[in-house]
Amino acid sequence: MMKDKMKIAALVPMRHHSQRVPGKNYRPLAGRPLYQHILDTLLACPEIDDIVVDTDSPEILEGLDRQYPGVIALERPESLRADDIPMNEILLHDTAQVQADLYLQTHSTNPLLRAETISNAIQALVSSYPAFDSLFSATRLQTRLWDELTRPINHNPAILLQTQDLPPVYEENSCIYIFTRENLLRRRNRLGDRPLMFKMEADESWDIDEEIDFLIADAILSQRLK
Template identity: 30%
Template sequence: MPAMTTIATICARGGSKGLPGKNILPLAGKPLIAHSIAFALAHPAIDAVYVSTDDADIARIAAQAGAIVPYLRPAELARDDTPKLPVIEHLVAHLEARGDTVLRIVDLQPTSPLRAREDLDACLALSAHADLALTAYDCGFNPYFNLVEQQPDGTVRISKGDGLTTARQAAPRAFGLNGSIYVWRRAALRHAAAHGLWSVAVRAHIMPASRSVDIDTADDFALAEWLYARQHPSA
């Protein structure tokens, strides 16, 4: 395998409590994970696509879709509570140990099949000015306006600010992370894997809500199917 500079990573654990087997459930005629693999393979900036999984069925289907699955993920990186950053770092370090050069990592969430080419293009452009470029969307909630936190006595109060903001338009802009795309500089990924995502400089590309569905439940899957059909009427 020749050396490379930009890779795509897709992390897909076998266990899912909300929707069992979700990463390989069929969406529009092909396994869910295959949509993210095809998306990455189609982009000229990406040199290779790698999948990190602990599941043999996911590994087989990912390989059939054109991704490289260099190993089955070790059990200590496949628990319910395993953070994603150490998993990506583990994969990149494995590639570097065999002699590959990785300068930029495009991490794609396999449960986000509705992203568009323009979303990745925007993140790649932002990555020239940040350690990490990621995607977010206007989720309709704002900690200054309509998000509350429960207090020790059981009451609730506004999450941020003094609670005097009465119009959404007057509140500072806030967005929800949708997890769809992360574009990392190599050194920043290494640092964040040890110190946390917010230890590096981050910029965000704002996606529409219609492309921001993250599939975790059967209802999410049904919504993604409906939106996918609307966005791909000839598929």
């Protein structure tokens, strides 16, 4: 298979309800429903062939039908709507509905993610496939980390280095995953045997999980859009 001919589908799961930030996926952020920001970002990526939204939200389904007719809408089955359903089971369902060589998964809760960054991630994996068989995005941390037993993880407390001189560690930030259905079926995991870590900037990796995250993302995006 020619690398430049690989079909790529973007998967964006969106729940109707949210425990910590009620209605966050369709709540207005920077003047528009939250979910619209990631869809517009994905639409600006020329490498992506299909965009697929898996949701149980009547409001989002109606919005997709009205404003995003080119986006594939999958209504999530009742059997996959419980809070304790693993994301990998939802992805297995979605990848069975839409054929692609590679699947990119992101979230509506990553509204600060830029199209250029997504394109760069796709190109990074495609250019190194199959030496690397999957990709995940990560954010560099240079700060003093401790475990719950008060043991230093990445520094020697007896040597007070400036934080910028500490050896970096990397946090999996859940912004971008790229994988094949074959690996998802075999491992029940988005990461294959040889994942590529894609490093990205912290200002794009903000994930909306709490109310304070929503307020900060709204302020940052509103300023960016000006």
